[in-house]
Amino acid sequence: MLSTDTTGMSVQERILFLLDERKPGFSLPQEFYTDPDILTFDFEAVYMRSWLLFGFEVEMPEPGSYRAMTILRTPLIVIRGQDGVLRGFFNSCRHRGAQIMPDGCGKSRRLLCPYHQWMYDDTGALRAAGKMPADFDRSQYGLRPIHVRTIAGTVYICMAENPPEFQSFHDALAPLLAPHRLQEAKVAADLTLIEKGNWKLVMENGRECYHCAARHPELSVTFPIDARAHFEADGEDHTTRFERRMQAAGIPVGPVDDGWWQAVRFPLTPGHVSMTIDGKPCVSKPMVEAEGGDVGSLRWASEPHSFAHALGDFTFMFSALPIGPEETLVVAKWLVHKDAEEGIDYTREGLIELWNATNLQDRDLVENNQRGVNSTGYLPGPYCERSEALALRFTDWYCRTISDYLQPEPRQRLQIVGG
Numbered sequence: 089m090l091s092t093d094t095t096g097m098s099v100q101e102r103i104l105f106l107l108d109e110r111k112p113g114f115s116l117p118q119e120f121y122t123d124p125d126i127l128t129f130d131f132e133a134v135y136m137r138s139w140l141l142f143g144f145e146v147e148m149p150e151p152g153s154y155r156a157m158t159i160l161r162t163p164l165i166v167i168r169g170q171d172g173v174l175r176g177f178f179n180s181c182r183h184r185g186a187q188i189m190p191d192g193c194g195k196s197r198r199l200l201c202p203y204h205q206w207m208y209d210d211t212g213a214l215r216a217a218g219k220m221p222a223d224f225d226r227s228q229y230g231l232r233p234i235h236v237r238t239i240a241g242t243v244y245i246c247m248a249e250n251p252p253e254f255q256s257f258h259d260a261l262a263p264l265l266a267p268h269r270l271q272e273a274k275v276a277a278d279l280t281l282i283e284k285g286n287w288k289l290v291m292e293n294g295r296e297c298y299h300c301a302a303r304h305p306e307l308s309v310t311f312p313i314d315a316r317a318h319f320e321a322d323g324e325d326h327t328t329r330f331e332r333r334m335q336a337a338g339i340p341v342g343p344v345d346d347g348w349w350q351a352v353r354f355p356l357t358p359g360h361v362s363m364t365i366d367g368k369p370c371v372s373k374p375m376v377e378a379e380g381g382d383v384g385s386l387r388w389a390s391e392p393h394s395f396a397h398a399l400g401d402f403t404f405m406f407s408a409l410p411i412g413p414e415e416t417l418v419v420a421k422w423l424v425h426k427d428a429e430e431g432i433d434y435t436r437e438g439l440i441e442l443w444n445a446t447n448l449q450d451r452d453l454v455e456n457n458q459r460g461v462n463s464t465g466y467l468p469g470p471y472c473e474r475s476e477a478l479a480l481r482f483t484d485w486y487c488r489t490i491s492d493y494l495q496p497e498p499r500q501r502l503q504i505v506g507g
């Protein structure tokens with residue numbers, strides 16, 4: 089509830105006012121979770137200016153392989169050129185704007201607009217525009233590029249002309265992720281889910297495990313909800329022993345982090361090797377060869393929208409994309425070694441069982457959270473320091489990011505590549 093009438097303020101003024109209202113360590117004022125204008129603002133100030141986890145290199149394995157995906161009403165495409173380089177573009181025709189390639193994966197050297205047949209090559213250059221005048225300069229109408237970067241098999245994109253610094257994230261995550269051989273993986277399952285909740289409620293939920301013991305019985309078997317509780321029989325801390333074992337095996341553990349990203353390898357609960365229903369590996373052909381794949385979980389996360397767990401036998405990725413003020417698309421992917429055969433080395437059901445159950449439980453929690461937040465009686469509440477530090481880190485990052493956007497140096501304002 090606002091103590092001041094904000095009627096008549098612009099959206100920007102209202103947001104600055106709400107940021108001022110926010111108590112440190114508390115959840116956000118209601119409008120941040122409900123207001124359609126703030127969602128539109130989030131698109132521009134947060135999603136358009138951040139590095140987003142687009143997918144994995146193995147989804148675009150060969151020259152001409154592409155993946156098209158709409159993010160926030162903006163169709164995008166990433167395609168591998170004949171030179172092996174991944175390039176990204178706004179998937180909108182430079183003639184009159186039609187979406188060129190439908191969403192999904194495929195392979196083509198040419199990107200042909202279905203409307204009037206303008207044709208682009210895999211570097212985005214316009215190659216054919218029938219019936220245009222002889223002096224029409226095709227070189228002025230190439231596809232508008234977006235930034236694409238990879239880290240050890242993952243693919244990140246950014247739509248802003250001046251994206252946040254990426255190299256330190258790359259350099260920190262690459263050695264942690266390398267043992268998981270994501271370039272030699274395949275996507276074994278790919279599920280989407282719509283949650284009737286604001287994207288920030290989805291992300292806050294994904295950034296804390298305060299609710300795990302009560303609401304995720306399957307996840308709680310292997311996920312160390314409270315690592316401080318685990319000691320070995322000889323009194324040694326379970327985590328210390330794990331880290332020593334990883335060091336001896338040459339497997340880095342981190343932690344590494346900076347403002348919008350973080351990564352750490354942590355041990356699962358004692359006696360468990362993978363994040364599955366029973367803690368046993370669910371894929372017999374491991375992604376990590378060292379230690380027989382018993383390497384805990386490498387969790388990496390980036391703001392505003394993703395986290396992932398790389399286990400010895402599979403990798404799970406989660407990302408959240410806003411659709412409306414109270415609606416979010418969750419994309420979940422599971423990767424296994426490319427030579428693992430379904431029905432022999434793993435079953436799809438066994439692979440997705442734990443995280444799919446967890447996602448469905450979280451959907452219910454988020455939707456219930458949204459209903460309560462919509463109440464006229466909602467007041468922001470305090471995060472639990474011990475169990476919700478990462479949820480608070482997320483909301484603090486969000487507030488800092490939008491505050492910087494609203495009170496920037498002039499050059500920090502959104503500019504699209506080539507625009």
Ligand code: FES
Nearest residue numbers: 181183184201204
């Ligand atoms: S809109 Fe693409 S060719 Fe006309």
Ligand SMILES: [Fe+2]
Nearest residue numbers: 293294304450
């Ligand atoms: Fe959860």
